[in-house]
Amino acid sequence: MKYKLLNGIALTIVLTVPSLLQAADYLIDTEKAHAFIQFRIKHLGYSWLLGRFNDFDGSFSYDEANPTASRVAVTIRTASIDSNHAERDKHLRGREFLEVDKFPQATFVSTGFTENDDKTAVLTGNLTLHGVTRPVSLAVKHIGHGPDPWGGKRRGFEATTRLKLADYNIDFDLGPAAREVELFLSVEGIEQ
């Protein structure tokens, strides 16, 4: 009995201590859709065209004591592109843009995280899109963190970056004002 109790205490310590010392792991809450990957691109240079990827998942780890060690990995199902127009989405999935049959996934894997004092940070990593892997840099803002009302803990960020379509071998000419696309990501992670 005594032995069991000690064992129990030891086990509790083993389970608790690392979570106090190590980075917390978060699963991005795509299940309940508290995460968004949106893009916008100029239409003819006259307005913004907005769209998003509906199907993705990912996780990150974040340690308040050592934010530099943070890591992020996200996988996007490219076929889930949604610009609120089925015929345009068909075109975007097709051979002139994302070729989703050939390249069903886009991935981002972080390589570095540099936090500033003002809740902003720079996240670097490798983005694989349309079969091309390139380093990208995202401007990150820490939105908030803390307990949720249902017994869990959450943490959220937003991030923006800008891509040149030609860098990813997407060559369809949408005009001089539409060579670059801006990405806006909003992710909320549930602590695991």
Add this chain to the structure above:
Amino acid sequence: MWRNTQDAYGLVSIILHWLVAFTVTGLFVLGVWMVELGYYDRWYQRAPDIHKGAGVLLFGVMLAHAGWRYSNPPPEAIGSVMQKKAAAWVHRMLYALMYMLMLSGYLISTADGRGIHVFGLFSVPASISGLHNQADIAGEVHELLAFALIALTILHALAALKHHLMDRDQTLKRMLSIKH
């Protein structure tokens, strides 16, 4: 003159036949051409609008054709029993392909609930929309059916030429003129 007889087509059938023939050929050429247009091409928006509008109108013509054919049977086919059977099956396939083509085209354009505007005259509302990958799947089907229809049309035309040049019968002539 207007109605079909035992051995001749009337003017209505002849006009409907060639109207469908030219529209189908035109839609095929337009379709193949328009999907390759660049974004800044002045036809980029206009060509698909014409393709869809003409497709909807063709559907109306096809219904009229079916109604006319039902109430006013065509003259008897010329040729052997086997030839007649083959001709009847090719005709059935042509009709089936055309209706499936129009349906698949409709399902592409209405995949997200938008209707099809027909030359600013009227709109065809969406009915089936939001199926998984609807526009993409309907698009693939539409393209395959289009090539199948053109292949079958070529067979149909070659058969007519064979009747004209080798069998030297009235098959082609009676679709070109009401007096023969």
